[in-house]
Amino acid sequence: MSVVIYAESEKGQLKKIALELASYGKAIAAELQTELVAVTINCENNESLGEYGVDKVLTVEHQGAFNAQQYATIIAEAARSQSVAVAVVSSSADSRFLAPLLAIQLEAGYVSNVVATPISTSPFQVKRSVFTNKAFNISEINTEVKLIGLSKNAFGLHPHPTTATVSSFEASSNTSTMEVQSVDQASDSVTIADAEIVVSGGRGLKGPENWHLIENLASTLGAATACSKPVSDMGWRPHSEHVGQTGKPVASNLYIAIGVSGAIQHLAGINASKVKVVINSDPEAPFFKAADYGIVGDAFEVVPKMIEKFKAFQAENA
Amino acid sequence: MKILVCISHVPDTTSKINFVEGDTQFDTQGVQYIINPNDEFGLTRAMWFKEKNGASVDVINVGGPETEATLRKALAIGADNAIRVNTPAKEAIQVAKEIVSVIQQNQYDLIIAGRESIDYNGGMVPGMIAALTGMNYLNNCIGLEIDANLATAIREMDGGKETVTAPLPLVIGAQKGLVEESDLRIPNMRGIMMARKKPLTVMEPQEMSEQVTSVSFEKPAPKGDVKLIDPENIDELIALLHNEAKVI
Numbered sequence: 064m065s066v067v068i069y070a071e072s073e074k075g076q077l078k079k080i081a082l083e084l085a086s087y088g089k090a091i092a093a094e095l096q097t098e099l100v101a102v103t104i105n106c107e108n109n110e111s112l113g114e115y116g117v118d119k120v121l122t123v124e125h126q127g128a129f130n131a132q133q134y135a136t137i138i139a140e141a142a143r144s145q146s147v148a149v150a151v152v153s154s155s156a157d158s159r160f161l162a163p164l165l166a167i168q169l170e171a172g173y174v175s176n177v178v179a180t181p182i183s184t185s186p187f188q189v190k191r192s193v194f195t196n197k198a199f200n201i202s203e204i205n206t207e208v209k210l211i212g213l214s215k216n217a218f219g220l221h222p223h224p225t226t227a228t229v230s231s232f233e234a235s236s237n238t239s240t241m242e243v244q245s246v247d248q249a250s251d252s253v254t255i256a257d258a259e260i261v262v263s264g265g266r267g268l269k270g271p272e273n274w275h276l277i278e279n280l281a282s283t284l285g286a287a288t289a290c291s292k293p294v295s296d297m298g299w300r301p302h303s304e305h306v307g308q309t310g311k312p313v314a315s316n317l318y319i320a321i322g323v324s325g326a327i328q329h330l331a332g333i334n335a336s337k338v339k340v341v342i343n344s345d346p347e348a349p350f351f352k353a354a355d356y357g358i359v360g361d362a363f364e365v366v367p368k369m370i371e372k373f374k375a376f377q378a379e380n381a
Numbered sequence: 382m383k384i385l386v387c388i389s390h391v392p393d394t395t396s397k398i399n400f401v402e403g404d405t406q407f408d409t410q411g412v413q414y415i416i417n418p419n420d421e422f423g424l425t426r427a428m429w430f431k432e433k434n435g436a437s438v439d440v441i442n443v444g445g446p447e448t449e450a451t452l453r454k455a456l457a458i459g460a461d462n463a464i465r466v467n468t469p470a471k472e473a474i475q476v477a478k479e480i481v482s483v484i485q486q487n488q489y490d491l492i493i494a495g496r497e498s499i500d501y502n503g504g505m506v507p508g509m510i511a512a513l514t515g516m517n518y519l520n521n522c523i524g525l526e527i528d529a530n531l532a533t534a535i536r537e538m539d540g541g542k543e544t545v546t547a548p549l550p551l552v553i554g555a556q557k558g559l560v561e562e563s564d565l566r567i568p569n570m571r572g573i574m575m576a577r578k579k580p581l582t583v584m585e586p587q588e589m590s591e592q593v594t595s596v597s598f599e600k601p602a603p604k605g606d607v608k609l610i611d612p613e614n615i616d617e618l619i620a621l622l623h624n625e626a627k628v629i
């Protein structure tokens with residue numbers, strides 16, 4: 064028996080969520096008194112997983128681009144070779160893409176958006192967010208193999224130094240008729256999925272020509288930029304920046320909303336963020352009810368001051 | 382070309398979320414239901430294929446009789462046939478298996494489902510359909526063209542996008558961006574009249590599954606009051622974020 068995580072990497076290096084997954088997997092493995100195994104694909108720094116409690120790493124070489132069907136098959140084979148009891152994947156776009164395929168291959172009951180370690184392991188009950196973070200559901204997984212999709216930032220990093228043995232795993236070849244023709248990936252900017260801090264602008268910014276305020280604040284903080292739905296509908300910003308119930312979920316440590324009213328559909332998507340700051344000229348804006356910290360003020364005056372003050376703070380703390 | 386669009390019947394985005402029967406059931410009192418927004422983007426793209434390529438478009442829902450109004454709305458938007466599998470939707474694998482048994486009787490070229498439903502947010506049904514049928518699958522689909530038997534689709538990834546080709550049959554997980562917001566259709570009177578005459582077939586369920594069962598619901602703990610900071614005193618905000626919230 065084992066707990067198996069799929070530890071994602073990018074350009075050969077583990078992603079931070081892989082370490083969060085390891086921390087989480089370790090907690091379950093300890094509870095079940097079993098081994099924690101990580102599966103990595105095209106990853107070079109596998110040893111780092113040992114720092115977070117991974118006992119064994121199975122490394123797989125895959126030729127060509129990410130392919131959900133092929134990755135799911137690889138992970139399923141590797142997991143079965145370890146008599147998997149509980150498999151865990153992250154909530155990245157790639158993992159959410161491959162997880163249902165993996166669930167079918169492992170004949171595993173799959174619960175996504177899980178926010179904590181299992182409430183009990185027998186029966187196997189987990190808590191997940193539902194209604195776009197407006198509520199939680201306790202779900203029971205009744206299959207022999209369980210598959211958990213862990214919500215981003217739900218567990219955090221918990222070091223647990225172990226020496227991980229690293230060995231390569233030969234997956235049987237599986238071909239696909241799908242072909243990636245081109246990839247268009249921003250190389251420098253922080254993505255909403257990975258960001259610790261997200262700076263978001265709403266209709267209160269009046270037009271795309273004012274977005275330098277959002278961008279400058281974001282780059283000062285090393286943050287990703289986001290926006291409300293009407294802002295992307297009007298083409299001020301790309302759709303990929305639209306957050307909320309019908310856009311992307313945000314589960315960052317800090318979410319700064321500027322000129323966003325705080326409509327229920329917007330708040331639903333950002334509720335999982337830990338700390339929320341709102342800057343809005345209208346003291347009645349609903350966002351003030353959802354935020355931890357708020358400034359009633361004009362964004363065009365407040366944001367430049369924030370940029371200046373954050374820069375000064377960073378210079379002092381550098 | 383035959384297209385099947387999976388339609389999830391979900392509470393309107395402004396619905397109050399409450400639970401009844403000892404927090405085991407969602408409280409449907411006063412709740413308005415809509416076509417799941419991600420499915421609506423998919424349905425709208427299907428209408429485009431219908432108008433440009435003469436595709437036929439079926440819509441399917443797994444659910445009780447109360448979901449028929451939502452299926453009728455999809456017919457009013459322009460779908461040709463509706464199918465309802467008469468069983469409450471309890472878990473993704475059950476829904477996927479019911480849809481697969483309909484697919485096996487009908488030879489579809491393209492299956493469109495939403496990336497996730499906005500009620501339970503599972504994000505599982507399209508992928509499970511693909512895995513159970515062996516069809517190709519692309520999630521987070523924000524662009525789809527079909528030329529003869531080959532689909533060219535765009536997937537949104539974390540921090541970018543990729544263009545992928547795949548021979549049909551194909552399953553996609555649709556989302557915003559697949560069509561423009563302004564292309565979404567509000568059914569007109571003529572569509573609503575025509576929808577009344579279109580076939581809505583009720584099928585009995587084939588599958589029993591209890592892989593994952595719901596135990597109970599909880600609401601998040603109420604949040605404390607916002608701390609207001611004077612716009613002239615940004616230093617206080619920074620101090621709070623640094624010392625109290627510890628996020629910078």
Ligand SMILES: Cc1cc2nc3c(=O)[nH]c(=O)nc-3n(C[C@H](O)[C@H](O)[C@H](O)COP(=O)(O)OP(=O)(O)OC[C@H]3O[C@@H](n4cnc5c(N)ncnc54)[C@H](O)[C@@H]3O)c2cc1C
Nearest residue numbers: 265266267291292307308309322323324328329344345362
């Ligand atoms: C089915 C459905 C799904 C939806 N899904 C989403 C979703 O996923 N995400 C989403 O965001 N929305 C969604 N919406 C839209 C949502 O209801 C709101 O309309 C939207 O979030 C409002 O965007 P906003 O806050 O940018 O604009 P507004 O509501 O117009 O708010 C602008 C705010 O800026 C403030 N402001 C103006 N000038 C200044 C200034 N100089 N300085 C500071 N503040 C200023 C105003 O006081 C106001 O509060 C959805 C709606 C529907 C019907």
